[in-house]
Amino acid sequence: MAxxxxxxGGTSVGSVERIHRVADRVKRWTDQGHRVVVVLSAMxxxxxxxxxxxxxIQERPEPRELDVLLSTGEQVTIALLSMALAAKGCPARSYxxxxxxxxxxSAHNKARIRDIDAARVRADLxxxxxxxxxxxxxxDEHGDITTLGRGGSDTSAxxxxxxxxxxxxQIYTDVDGVYTTDPRVEPKARKLDRIxxxxxxxxxxLGSKVLQIRSVEFAGKYRVPLxxxxxxxxxxxxxxxxxxxxVEDAKISGIAFSRDEAKLxxxxxPDQPGVAHRILGPIADANIEVDMIxxxxxxxxxxxxxxxxxxxxxxxxxLEILQGMAQALGARQVLGDAxxxxxxxxxxxxxxxxxxxxxxxxSLAGEGINIRMISxxxxxxxxxxxxxxxxxxxxxxxxxxxxDRDPTL
Amino acid sequence: MAxxxxxxGGTSVGSVERIHRVADRVKRWTDQGHRVVVVLSAMxxxxxxxxxxxxxIQERPEPRELDVLLSTGEQVTIALLSMALAAKGCPARSYxxxxxxxxxxSAHNKARIRDIDAARVRADLxxxxxxxxxxxxxxDEHGDITTLGRGGSDTSAxxxxxxxxxxxxQIYTDVDGVYTTDPRVEPKARKLDRIxxxxxxxxxxLGSKVLQIRSVEFAGKYRVPLxxxxxxxxxxxxxxxxxxxxVEDAKISGIAFSRDEAKLxxxxxPDQPGVAHRILGPIADANIEVDMIxxxxxxxxxxxxxxxxxxxxxxxxxLEILQGMAQALGARQVLGDAxxxxxxxxxxxxxxxxxxxxxxxxSLAGEGINIRMISxxxxxxxxxxxxxxxxxxxxxxxxxxxxDRDPTL
Numbered sequence: 104m105a106x107x108x109x110x111x112g113g114t115s116v117g118s119v120e121r122i123h124r125v126a127d128r129v130k131r132w133t134d135q136g137h138r139v140v141v142v143l144s145a146m147x148x149x150x151x152x153x154x155x156x157x158x159x160i161q162e163r164p165e166p167r168e169l170d171v172l173l174s175t176g177e178q179v180t181i182a183l184l185s186m187a188l189a190a191k192g193c194p195a196r197s198y199x200x201x202x203x204x205x206x207x208x209s210a211h212n213k214a215r216i217r218d219i220d221a222a223r224v225r226a227d228l229x230x231x232x233x234x235x236x237x238x239x240x241x242x243d244e245h246g247d248i249t250t251l252g253r254g255g256s257d258t259s260a261x262x263x264x265x266x267x268x269x270x271x272x273q274i275y276t277d278v279d280g281v282y283t284t285d286p287r288v289e290p291k292a293r294k295l296d297r298i299x300x301x302x303x304x305x306x307x308x309l310g311s312k313v314l315q316i317r318s319v320e321f322a323g324k325y326r327v328p329l330x331x332x333x334x335x336x337x338x339x340x341x342x343x344x345x346x347x348x349x350v351e352d353a354k355i356s357g358i359a360f361s362r363d364e365a366k367l368x369x370x371x372x373p374d375q376p377g378v379a380h381r382i383l384g385p386i387a388d389a390n391i392e393v394d395m396i397x398x399x400x401x402x403x404x405x406x407x408x409x410x411x412x413x414x415x416x417x418x419x420x421x422l423e424i425l426q427g428m429a430q431a432l433g434a435r436q437v438l439g440d441a442x443x444x445x446x447x448x449x450x451x452x453x454x455x456x457x458x459x460x461x462x463x464x465x466s467l468a469g470e471g472i473n474i475r476m477i478s479x480x481x482x483x484x485x486x487x488x489x490x491x492x493x494x495x496x497x498x499x500x501x502x503x504x505x506x507d508r509d510p511t512l
Numbered sequence: 513m514a515x516x517x518x519x520x521g522g523t524s525v526g527s528v529e530r531i532h533r534v535a536d537r538v539k540r541w542t543d544q545g546h547r548v549v550v551v552l553s554a555m556x557x558x559x560x561x562x563x564x565x566x567x568x569i570q571e572r573p574e575p576r577e578l579d580v581l582l583s584t585g586e587q588v589t590i591a592l593l594s595m596a597l598a599a600k601g602c603p604a605r606s607y608x609x610x611x612x613x614x615x616x617x618s619a620h621n622k623a624r625i626r627d628i629d630a631a632r633v634r635a636d637l638x639x640x641x642x643x644x645x646x647x648x649x650x651x652d653e654h655g656d657i658t659t660l661g662r663g664g665s666d667t668s669a670x671x672x673x674x675x676x677x678x679x680x681x682q683i684y685t686d687v688d689g690v691y692t693t694d695p696r697v698e699p700k701a702r703k704l705d706r707i708x709x710x711x712x713x714x715x716x717x718l719g720s721k722v723l724q725i726r727s728v729e730f731a732g733k734y735r736v737p738l739x740x741x742x743x744x745x746x747x748x749x750x751x752x753x754x755x756x757x758x759v760e761d762a763k764i765s766g767i768a769f770s771r772d773e774a775k776l777x778x779x780x781x782p783d784q785p786g787v788a789h790r791i792l793g794p795i796a797d798a799n800i801e802v803d804m805i806x807x808x809x810x811x812x813x814x815x816x817x818x819x820x821x822x823x824x825x826x827x828x829x830x831l832e833i834l835q836g837m838a839q840a841l842g843a844r845q846v847l848g849d850a851x852x853x854x855x856x857x858x859x860x861x862x863x864x865x866x867x868x869x870x871x872x873x874x875s876l877a878g879e880g881i882n883i884r885m886i887s888x889x890x891x892x893x894x895x896x897x898x899x900x901x902x903x904x905x906x907x908x909x910x911x912x913x914x915x916d917r918d919p920t921l
Binding site: 157247 | 528531532562565566568569570571573574576577578580581583584587588590591592594595596598599605606608610611655656657
């Protein structure tokens with residue numbers, strides 16, 4: 104008799120037939136005596152269709168009005184699922200974000216949840232109903248409609264699970280769990296039964312698209328047990344849990360990678376205090392996010408080389424900014440490379456195991472893969488390599504760290 | 513410096529280009545210093561699309577959930593129009609029915625407006641903004657979304673105009689006003705500059721589809737000056753006003769007609785108290801609305817003939833009910849005819865002019881049109897004739913009462 108929050112993404116509710124399948128799945132849970140709250144995204148493609156419509160009207164749509172527009176997408180799916188549930192003899196009620204007072208700040212198109220009034224939801228659950236809530240949306244203190252940004256429905260689900268102190272928050276998607284790496288790159292990739300929140304955060308931030316990163320942070324903060332599973336198959340999925348729960352002692356849980364990287368280097372800048380700020384300040388002012396940053400020690404000429412990475416979409420603009428200020432910085436040259444990728448080993452086990460980094464570098468060297476940049480955190484080691492080595496690098500590391508073998512065997 | 517409520521129907525906001533045209537029109541009013549509240553319908557076809565989707569899920573969709581679904585249609589158009597206005601330098605804000613507290617009863621799919629909180633609207637108007645409100649929808653006292661039924665946006669506009677004590681409520685549609693009769697039947701039909709509320713009510717209830725009848729009742733009750741005009745052309749449209757304002761002394765304002773009629777006759781029932789109730793009770797129990805009712809005086813055999821009309825869609829069911837109880841009633845025979853139409857003369861001038869009815873009957877007789885039933889009210893005379901005489905009858909009366917001539921000349 105658990106209280107479960109289930110979130111279904113756009114592809115899971117992308118057609119009438121799929122909505123019926125979601126209703127069947129929800130009903131199986133209620134038939135077993137569980138209380139279920141469902142959080143839905145818009146039908147796949149609908150949000151893009153609405154954005155397209157808005158851009159035909161106004162090149163940069165008013166953020167407040169865009170939220171009024173986009174929030175209709177989930178309002179359609181919650182109504183349809185509630186009908187499908189009712190048709191199967193499973194009483195249900197739909198609510199928009201505003202109706203269950205998902206209070207957010209007023210940052211339209213990227214609002215953050217502040218509070219949820221769970222009383223109305225609880226009243227319906229107590230009356231034996233399934234509650235179907237529109238994800239991705241809320242209202243601010245003025246009663247204006249807000250949206251949480253792409254993938255925000257995951258965050259809605261976690262926030263609702265936290266507010267209800269649900270037993271589990273289940274994120275149904277089109278993959279059946281979190282994998283050791285992307286199976287399209289490494290066919291031997293293995294589904295993980297469990298992963299820690301910290302690992303999931305690193306995996307998500309490194310481009311594993313299974314969960315929106317903010318929802319993982321939220322779940323970690325409020326200690327909501329989170330499970331990723333497929334809405335098309337049966338199966339236990341992957342439980343995202345707290346470190347102390349993990350019994351396996353795998354050093355590495357997975358390999359994440361990101362193709363959308365570009366790096367920029369300013370060569371021979373005088374090594375003076377404040378140089379990093381003078382280089383990165385204008386980049387930040389242009390709203391370009393910087394990921395890895397490396398500064399070499401000064402050479403005999405008292406100059407240094409400064410390298411950082413940005414999203415590939417921002418590469419041209421960042422290069423232009425650096426070239427425009429190279430002379431003022433006294434730099435010798437500005438170099439750039441948009442054909443690089445980042446590969447990262449992720450694992451909480453890394454903390455207590457020395458030698459992971461050297462094993463990683465040795466494996467890559469063994470295949471002739473030159474490492475361009477290195478960056479590390481508590482539970483992650485990232486390397487930047489040439490784009491052409493992405494698949495080879497991932498497969499090499501997957502095998503070197505034994506990720507294709509089930510650690511419980 | 514007037515306060516104007518403008519309502520645009522589905523065809524007026526049916527495309528991006530048309531939404532821009534509506535924005536242009538609204539801006540012309542604000543540029544002249546007027547304060548404008550806009551009430552919108554969903555894009556034409558959208559409500560039917562959503563109903564179709566719902567019916568694919570559930571044969572008879574849950575009324576509460578259908579309202580959650582349908583209300584998205586107007587939410588899309590209010591956001592898009594607000595963007596279009598902003599793009600033209602005309603600040604605007606959109607609101608759903610719930611956001612401006614259009615409080616209704618809980619009769620989902622056909623709710624009635626009880627109250628409107630105009631404070632938020634006034635605050636925006638005072639700040640120099642256009643306020644764009646979703647028509648057709650409201651919320652009930654539980655915060656559930658409701659809709660007002662087909663054509664409900666007209667009622668929303670009138671209710672908002674009443675709550676704001678607006679100077680005028682303008683209903684923009686795809687016709688340029690109210691005509692003496694349907695121009696598709698009588699090409700000489702003439703647009704009226706003014707018509708009284710009572711006449712408009714009769715015209716609307718008799719099948720002139722320009723305005724939803726409930727909105728006319730509402731406007732009459734709260735004395736909201738209502739104007740019907742085209743969103744595609746310029747022009748003054750038709751002002752629907754109060755009788756004392758009318759200066760023209762035309763006896764007849766227009767000719768309405770309805771094609772969807774059918775009549776049923778119970779012949780030779782014993783003329784006893786309660787017979788009308790025994791006949792019409794089961795009809796009412798089957799939710800069939802009865803329009804005209806005629807009972808002849810008893811003949812020498814102390815039996816009477818009882819005739820009434822129903823909507824043509826209900827004809828087969830009504831006939832079945834009557835046939836099932838003919839024996840119990842002691843009736844000689846049950847007759848029916850689904851190929852009849854109703855033609856009505858409407859005009860407040862009728863009250864003070866004798867002889868209208870006889871002039872009407874004489875004109876029809878002159879063309880060999882046999883009258884099957886007659887019914888009268890204070891400002892209306894209706895006749896039922898064979899379907900084949902509809903066009904001839906309308907044109908004959910249009911000419912006989914000089915409706916093609918401008919009475920102000």
